[in-house]
Structure formats: structure tokens, C-alpha cells
Amino acid sequence: MAPRNAAPDTLHLEPVGLLQNPSGVPTDLVRLEGVSKVFPASKASAAVAALDGIDLSAAAGSITAIIGRSGAGKSTLIRLINGLEKPTTGRVMVGSTDVAALAETGLRDIRRSIGMIFQHFNLLSSRTVFDNVALPLEIAGTRRADIAKRVTPLLDLVGLADKRDRYPSELSGGQKQRVGIARALATRPALLLSDEATSALDPETTQSVLDLLKRINRELGLTILLITHEMEVVKRIADHVAVIDKGRIVERGSAFEIFSAPRHETTKVLLSGVPGMQIPDYVAARLTHEPSPASQTVMRVVFTGPHATDPVLSRLTGELGLELNILGGAVDEIAGEPFGTLLVSFPADAARLALMRSFLGQRGLKTEVLGYVA
Known part of the structure; x- marks a missing residue:
């Protein structure tokens, strides 16, 4: 995937071979084909069917939002894509690779091309901003000099160059999330997964983080998959939307189609709080x-x-x-x-x-x- 408007020798994407598309023809970067996930029964609970027959795709270079109520299966879906869970049935394709078929070594490789940002930031309190961003590069065995060449422009990108030596306790929530975004970009991923990344932020900070994600998508050509229940987030940056309810995709389409003409009752309920869709x-x-x-x-x-x-x-x-x-x-x-x-x-x-x-x-x-x- 070629970068867009990236400065030479600073920020660019070099997805590992697992995500390369030899034909060069634009295609879906993520495809879920007939995916189901059943968590087996235990002494404490009965078996749970978290996902049921999911068919879903995300085009390369797009921002796709997956929306649904709590417990609908959103987080399980994202854990399947980064290989933290394996489907009970079906295939989870990232590029040309079936993630579920990979052994541990293969999973480590593909995770370098899948960045992840979290609701509660997941920063290490004992490490500075610079060192938090550098962590995935250290784990990958990158030389310290090369780490500095990668981390410094990333801190510029997210607007935290002046905070490189600060610790998480000294940062605001929005700044912590920017550190999380920079860390997710450190290994030059082709795909960025966002799991409720703005739900812990105030509206103004949310807007600035969304502007940053949109810029990353536009300038770096990064494919972004958003898991969210916040319709303002979807409305602001998503190209495509999939609605999940009780483990099934019940509606999907462009963001404009979903907002302007929702068909499924679940979609209508989710959109009911959006200005203009509310009934006094x-x-x-x-x-x-x-x-x-x-x-x-x-x-x-x-x-x-x-x-x-x-x-x-x-x-x-x-x-x-x-x-x-x-x-x-x-x-x-x-x-x-x-x-x-x-x-x-x-x-x-x-x-x-x-x-x-x-x-x-x-x-x-x-x-x-x-x-x-x-």
C-alpha cells in the first residue's frame, strides 16, 4: 500500500508480506466469511454464541465503523481480526492471510501490520511518552537508533513532540490517547483497529482525536476499523457502517445511507439520539x-x-x-x-x-x- 503525501524518510507504510497484494488491484483488506464464535459452557455459565454467520468486509484505505449495543459482539469481532480469538467456524482474512490458520509465529508477524488503540489507553505508567511509543519496536528487536528515527516523527504527527519525556500521569486523556495512536503506528501497520477509543474522552477532545484519525487515514492510506457505540463518531469520519445485533450483521452500507435511511429497527434505535432523528x-x-x-x-x-x-x-x-x-x-x-x-x-x-x-x-x-x- 503506497503512502499518500508522506514526507520522505519519515512516515510511510511498509506492510509486511502477509498483507501485500501481488496483483496491485484495489481490494478488501479485511474479510470475514461465515464467521461464528461460540464460547463453550463452563461451570459458571452456559455456552454463549457471540457471533453468528458474520460476513463483513473493509476496503483498503477506508474507515469502516461497526456499531451496536453493548453485548452485541463488537469486541469479540475485533479480537478475531487481530488473532486474540479464533472463530468457531468461518474465515477471518486480513489481506490474503487467514488469521485463524496462523501459528503463534505467524500471528506475531501479522500483528505488526495491525495496530490497536484502546478505550483506556493501556499505557505503561513507568515509561515516558517516547518509551511507550517505542515499546512495540523494542519487542520487535529494532535498533535504538532506528527506533528514534521512527518515534520522533510519530510524536510530531500526533502533536506530542514537546511531551516526549513526560509520563502518562502528567498527560490529559486526549494526550494519552494520542500516545496510544502513535504507539499503534510504530510498526507501520496497514490496518488500525479502534475499540471504543473515544468513549472515555470529552466531546472536544473526541473531536480532535477523530480529526487526527481522519488525517492518518488520508495521508498514510491507513485502513481503519472502528468499534463504537457513539453515533457522532461514526457520522464524523466513517465511510462505511455495519450494524451488529445479537451476533449478526443486520444492516450495512455507506455512512450516508445508514444515517439518511436506516432500515433495521436496531439501527433506528442506535440513531435515535442523533440530532434531527430525535422525537421531542x-x-x-x-x-x-x-x-x-x-x-x-x-x-x-x-x-x-x-x-x-x-x-x-x-x-x-x-x-x-x-x-x-x-x-x-x-x-x-x-x-x-x-x-x-x-x-x-x-x-x-x-x-x-x-x-x-x-x-x-x-x-x-x-x-x-x-x-x-x-
Whole structure:
């Protein structure tokens, strides 16, 4: 995988042979094929099926997010990719290598090409920032002079050159995570795994760490696989999204597709806290599935693509003479594309609803009836 815009003799990726693609044709760097994972029964618990028939891929150079509730199987999935667990059935391919088929020596080799960043940083308190970043290189037997040549530009990259001699106890949470990112990049990985890496950070720090990951992806061509339950993280940097529920992939697509038109109920629940997807409490408390006399239809209108900023609703009221109550809304950007939502209500009437949906659909806008309120 060739670097993008990397400075000579500083930062560049040299994935080991296990991840090389001899044909040179762009391909998926990660593929899970029919993967299941069952943890056997023990004296304390029954057998647990953590993953069930997972098919998943991550394109080289992409940022792919895997989202799901706690206990859905996200962490088990990531442990299979870096070889910490073996699947019960199926194949876990990283490049052209089946990770599950590797002996311990092979696993050590491929892990040099798979960086990992963690929720709680996992830094050694007795080592300085420099020495924490240098640790995987020391384990690999790299000469001290070569370690310095690698670690110094990495500290520049993550903005910690002035903290090289500090200890973890002297750093903020965001700085600790930047050390973790630099350490993960030390062995020039082709793949970076992130397991809830921002969930312990405040919003401002999260944003700066995400900006750094996006820059690493863009400038180094690094493939990133994110495990997260934070939808703001997904919205900000992911290209593709897979939704996992009870050990199965229930929905997948581009980040924009998932946010603008979620299909599975689990996806809708996960996105319910995203601005514009929320139903105001005073509406949600009165929402019913069936209309009643004099009730109002509650509908979400999603604005995307070339019509995202058009004054469609004013045209709707002007041309069709329909009156709407605006209950809420938001304008945002997902994966670089404009995205807006508007929550409206209007008298419950089948003909009126059909007319509105036809008018909005002809202009490329999506609608969803959420229910009815008296």
C-alpha cells in the first residue's frame, strides 16, 4: 500500500508480506466469511454464541465503523481480526492471510501490520511518552537508533513532540490517547483497529482525536476499523457502517445511507439520539400507531442530495395549500454530504398524506410516518 503525501524518510507504510497484494488491484483488506464464535459452557455459565454467520468486509484505505449495543459482539469481532480469538467456524482474512490458520509465529508477524488503540489507553505508567511509543519496536528487536528515527516523527504527527519525556500521569486523556495512536503506528501497520477509543474522552477532545484519525487515514492510506457505540463518531469520519445485533450483521452500507435511511429497527434505535432523528419528548409521549378522530400525522422528512437546501416545504404549502406544523429539525453533514431532517405534523388524512409523499418524492426527499398524535 503506497503512502499518500508522506514526507520522505519519515512516515510511510511498509506492510509486511502477509498483507501485500501481488496483483496491485484495489481490494478488501479485511474479510470475514461465515464467521461464528461460540464460547463453550463452563461451570459458571452456559455456552454463549457471540457471533453468528458474520460476513463483513473493509476496503483498503477506508474507515469502516461497526456499531451496536453493548453485548452485541463488537469486541469479540475485533479480537478475531487481530488473532486474540479464533472463530468457531468461518474465515477471518486480513489481506490474503487467514488469521485463524496462523501459528503463534505467524500471528506475531501479522500483528505488526495491525495496530490497536484502546478505550483506556493501556499505557505503561513507568515509561515516558517516547518509551511507550517505542515499546512495540523494542519487542520487535529494532535498533535504538532506528527506533528514534521512527518515534520522533510519530510524536510530531500526533502533536506530542514537546511531551516526549513526560509520563502518562502528567498527560490529559486526549494526550494519552494520542500516545496510544502513535504507539499503534510504530510498526507501520496497514490496518488500525479502534475499540471504543473515544468513549472515555470529552466531546472536544473526541473531536480532535477523530480529526487526527481522519488525517492518518488520508495521508498514510491507513485502513481503519472502528468499534463504537457513539453515533457522532461514526457520522464524523466513517465511510462505511455495519450494524451488529445479537451476533449478526443486520444492516450495512455507506455512512450516508445508514444515517439518511436506516432500515433495521436496531439501527433506528442506535440513531435515535442523533440530532434531527430525535422525537421531542412532548411528541413521543403522545405518539400512537393508529390514527384517531382529529389526530395529526407525524412525519419525518429527510433532505439529501441536490435538494437538501431547497425551500421545498414553502413550495409544498404554496402550491398545494397544505398546512404543516413544524415539530423539530436539524441540518448536518454526513460523510461530506448535506443532510437535513424536519419533523412535521398535519391532519391525518390518507389523500393528504399520499399527495405530500408524491410531491416530496418527486423532489428526491424521503419521508417516514412515525405515528399519530391527538
